[in-house]
Structures are given as C-alpha cells and as structure tokens.
Amino acid sequence: MSICGFAGHSQVEDEEEIFEKLYKECLYLAIEKGVTEFMVGNYGMFDRLARNAVKRVKQMLPNIKIFLVLPYLTREITEYREYYEKNYDEIIIGSSPDVKPKYKIISCNKFMAEKSDYMICYINHTYGGAALTYKYATKSKTEIINLGSI
Template sequence: MGGKSCFFIGHRETSEEIYPALYAAVEQHIVEYGVKEFIVGHYGGFDRLAASAVKAAKHLYPDVKLILLLPYHPAERPIPTPDGFDGTFYPSGMESVPRKIAIVRANRYVVDHVDYLIAYAWHPTSNARELVEYARKRQRNLCLSITLIKPDN
C-alpha cells in the first residue's frame, strides 16, 4: 500500500439506497483528502457497492487504484483480479491464521495500515461494527480518519 489509502467495511446485506452517499464519500476522499488507493473485500453487498463507487470514480480520476483484499492465501484459494480492479492484496503474516478468523484478521491488518476508513456499520452485533470500534482506537491516536455512512443516508 503506497500513498494515501482508504479501506471499506460494511454489512453484507446492504441496500443499493446507500450508493449515492457512498459515491459522495469516495469522491470526497479523492478530492479533499488525496486518497489514491481504495481497498475493498468481496464478501457482500457493501463490498460490491463500494467497489462500484470506486470504479465509477475512476472514470473521472484515472490515477485512483482499486485493490481487492484477499483474506485467504492466493495459492490456497486463487482469485483472479476482477474487472475494474487494479490488483489484489494479501496481508503478510496471514499464512498461519485459522480460516475461521481470516477475514476478521485481514480486515484488522488493513485498518492498521490505511489512512482512512469508510464504514457502513450500524448493526450492534456484527463483525463490521466490531471493526469500526477497533478502528476508533486508532482514530484517537490520530492515525486514522473514519467516515460513517448512516442507514438513513
């Protein structure tokens, strides 16, 4: 990860209704904060919407990169780089992480290494919400800026 980077975290079951707010957040991060790299997973509705927003923004800002986060080792579970993505990223040190917690651990790794987080995490007992709480600890140390998209946006 090089330059200013942003990660997305949100609920698997996310309505298309948040797309305008999500796109606006992506564009704000590019224009106002200088983000050049966006990292997203691929395990649910929010991830799909986030990737779509970045792909749309890339038409106006071609120097922006979209990276797919891989929680499982690429040799174990090969995933070709999807259309519209500029590459994939597998966090170092993940080889010995049990599969059951690989997604959570990969998400935490990325939160520890990015400048920005765009989150849609309103459900109180979800992994997405727990990751936002984890990220808030970094935010207090001025290491991370979090943008929360509200369910009513």
C-alpha cells in the first residue's frame, strides 16, 4: 500500500492540460507503483483538479481510496457532510489539536508531505503554502512529480 499526496497553487494556468497530466500520473501511480490511497486538500483549483483526476481513476480501479485532508473541521464540512462523505472515502484532520490556529494549515501540509510516498505537485514559484509543502516533501523520502515550471 502506497500513498500519494498533492500540493499545488490555488490558481492553475491551463486547467484542462493540468487535469490530463494529473489523471495520467495518478493512473500510472495506481497501476505501476501500487498506490491505493490519494490524499487531497480542499483549498483551490489544483486541489479540485487532483480530486477529479483521482475520482476518474477510481472509476476504473474501485479499490482506490480518496482522503480529504484538512487542517481543521470547517462549518462547510459539517453542514454538507453528506456531499463530502459521498465524494471522499475519509476525512482526515492533518494537524494536531495542540497546534496554534494560525499554523494549522502549515502543519496539515507537512503531515501530507510526510505521510506520502509520492507527491504530485504544481509548483511555479518558490513562495506560499504549496511551495513550502514541496520543500517538506523534498526533505522526506517522498518521490516528487512536479507538473509546474520549477
């Protein structure tokens, strides 16, 4: 059992192209590398594209699991729980309760980078949360696939 996480900027330049690349990489990882669990976030276009790519792979390979990884439980998740339970196999809170609120997103991103065997990234610049997650992944034993320009 292997795990793939995702890290990418909230804005994506060519959504269709990035979606197709995400889909191909997810399918490759599932078939060739034995990845059965995919952890996705919920904070921007790259996260939505990643989720949709994994859902497409899951249509062909129903043993695939999609986990939504969040820094904390939000009102949206609570109010629309049925939607989230339908679209994800599990919701994981990726930051510990003792982390101060302003650091929860950073803690969650670090959690995803450290738990993943593979990270599919979309990194075009060296600042921001996605770039920081990418740096965490490079320090661990995570194999990184970057669809961005860096």
